[in-house]
Amino acid sequence: MPKATVVELKPRKTPVQERSTASVQAIREAAIQVLLAVGKEQLTTTRVAARAGVSVGTLYQYFPNKSSLLQDVLKAHLDRVYGAVEQVCEQAKGRPLAEMADALVTEFLRVKMEHAATSRALYFVNDDVGGMEIARSNMTRGVKAVAAMFASSSDPLRIDAEVMASTVMAALAGVSRRMLESGRVSPKMMQAMRTELDVLARAYVGACVG
Numbered sequence: 001m002p003k004a005t006v007v008e009l010k011p012r013k014t015p016v017q018e019r020s021t022a023s024v025q026a027i028r029e030a031a032i033q034v035l036l037a038v039g040k041e042q043l044t045t046t047r048v049a050a051r052a053g054v055s056v057g058t059l060y061q062y063f064p065n066k067s068s069l070l071q072d073v074l075k076a077h078l079d080r081v082y083g084a085v086e087q088v089c090e091q092a093k094g095r096p097l098a099e100m101a102d103a104l105v106t107e108f109l110r111v112k113m114e115h116a117a118t119s120r121a122l123y124f125v126n127d128d129v130g131g132m133e134i135a136r137s138n139m140t141r142g143v144k145a146v147a148a149m150f151a152s153s154s155d156p157l158r159i160d161a162e163v164m165a166s167t168v169m170a171a172l173a174g175v176s177r178r179m180l181e182s183g184r185v186s187p188k189m190m191q192a193m194r195t196e197l198d199v200l201a202r203a204y205v206g207a208c209v210g
Contacts (some may be wrong), residue, residue, distance in 0.1 A: 007198050026052040031073050035121050040128065045069065071129035072124050078138040084111040085142045089149035097153050097209065101168070101201035104146065104166055108172050109194050113185065120180040150205070158210035168201055 001018050032051035045066055049059045063069040088107040092100045112119055126132060146165035150157065157164070179185060179193055 023052075023058060025102055027054065027059055027062065027069070028073050028076055031069055032118050032121070035070075035073075035125070036117055040070070040121075040125050043070075055190060061149060067129050070125045071131075071134070074125065074131055075112065075134055077122055078134060081108070081111050082138045082142045082145075084108070086145040089145040093149050093152040095153070096200050097150065097155050097205040100149055100153065101205050102198060104149075104168065105172065105194060105198045105201050109176065109190070109197070112176050113180075113190055116180060116185045116190075119176075120185070121184070123177065123181060138175065139169060155209045157208055159208040164205065164208050168204065171200060171204075 027048060031043070031048045034051055038047070043051070043066065044112055045059055045063070046056055048069065052059070059069070063072065075198050084107055088103050089100075089124045092103040095103075122131075127136070132196065143165045147162040149162040150164050175193065175197060179189065
């Protein structure tokens with residue numbers, strides 16, 4: 001009986017020199033540009049290498065195949081989003097809950113929608129590159145940061161801070177994804193979404209005090 005083929009997704013090596021890091025970043029940006037231009041089915045490592053201005057051999061030094069490249073792009077994107085969440089949560093510690101909610105909603109949507117087309121395109125490669133597990137890991141990271149922020153409030157909480165954080169982050173992630181997948185991401189719609197999510201988050205955290 002023939003052995004099943006195992007698709008390698010991990011990068012072949014980690015860039016350590018400045019030139020290598022620049023090459024990897026150029027490849028990531030090129031992958032996003034090609035993905036937006038032709039979609040995931042027509043994206044090839046050859047096209048990405050040409051757009052990045054590197055040889056296919058250079059690309060293969062870091063990424064063994066198309067799937068590993070897209071997985072890396074997705075990881076980098078989510079790391080940027082949840083890194084911003086961690087930063088704003090650290091900065092907002094000790095403030096009133098309402099201000100924490102405002103800061104979180106504003107920063108999450110800013111970084112998520114900064115490159116809305118990229119965010120939307122990456123949703124459609126999730127299933128191909130283990131995106132669910134990557135998203136779950138980053139959501140856990142975000143919930144931890146938000147819970148620590150909520151727990152630092154002087155307001156007495158009647159709900160566990162981690163439960164609060166999970167609820168708020170699920171709302172932010174769910175609404176923003178729905179908006180992105182609909183393709184209706186105009187500045188007016190983004191402002192309306194930010195306003196409504198701010199109302200939702202403020203009302204929820206306010207109800208958790210008691």
